[in-house]
Amino acid sequence: MTNVDQRAVLERLIQERREDYASLSRLIGRNSAYIQQFIRRGVPKRLSESDRHTLARYFGISEVELGGPGHDSSDASRTSSSLIPVPRLNVDASAGPGAFNDSESENAHIGFDERWLRRVSRSKSSDLSVIKVQGDSMTPTLSDGDDILVDAGDGVERLRDGIYVLRRDDVLLVKRIAPSPASRRIIIxxxxxxxxxxxxxxxADVDIIGRVVWVGRRLR
Incomplete structure (x- = not known):
């Protein structure tokens, strides 16, 4: 496979999966313009072995499709699950104020098994974020310091009984919401x-950020 083919395959995957250059560049530990420069300018001429391996695993494809050797162990990735990196934002729910989806607030990524992630959310990976709970207003369901997976693709359009991250009066909160079946009113x-x-x-007075679909905590 030529270097041009590698760039074409990567560009196609980015478009199909609705990914972006900067996020993929950060995924492989490079500066935010790295992938765009590789695809659009041909710099570098080829992906390094480690970068190719990480990207192939992320997209769930064989390394061969990104210019790897004709036979390699990553062919198993066609049938096995890959890890999806979900950004962990430097934001605390119920601690606001602050922008929720500001890419500058990302401070890490957490890898989730792709098949498991598809069971808990039907949204694309770019709609998912992990944030931290602050305070005890949602105990015993959620505790101070818990990490919660928030699905921004499951918001006000599909609002139903459940736990949501929302913004009210410029404060970011995590609360249980019960919508009224007869009106555009809700119980928080x-x-x-x-x-x-x-x-x-x-x-209309509440900004629904997304539904909480998973919680993780450190045992004390």
Missing amino acids: QSDNDSYPSWPDCEL
Whole structure:
């Protein structure tokens, strides 16, 4: 496979998966313009072995398709699951204010098994983020310091009973929401009875960021 073929395959994958150059560049530990320069300018001339391996595993393809050897162990990636890196944002729910989807707030990525991720979310990976819970207003369901996976592709259009990250009065919160079946009003609840709930809120007054689909915590 020629170097031009490598760039064409990578460009096609980026378009099909709705990825972006900067995120993939950060995935392989390069500066944000690295992948774009490789595809558009041919610099570098070829992907390094480690970069090729990481990208092939991320997209779930054989390294051969990115210019790797004709026979390699990564062919197994066609049938096995790959890891999807989800950004961990430097934002605390219920600690606001602050922009939620600002790419500058990314401080790490957490790799999730692709098949598992598809079971918990139907959204594209760019709609997923991990943030930290601050405070105890949602105990016992969520605890202070928990990491939560937020699906921004599952927001106000599909709103239903569940736990959501939302912004109200410029403060980022994680709360349980119960929409009214008869109107555009919602109930915003804290699972901890020591904290107040808002029993009758206008949906237009709340910015629904996304649904919480997973929680992870360190055992104490």
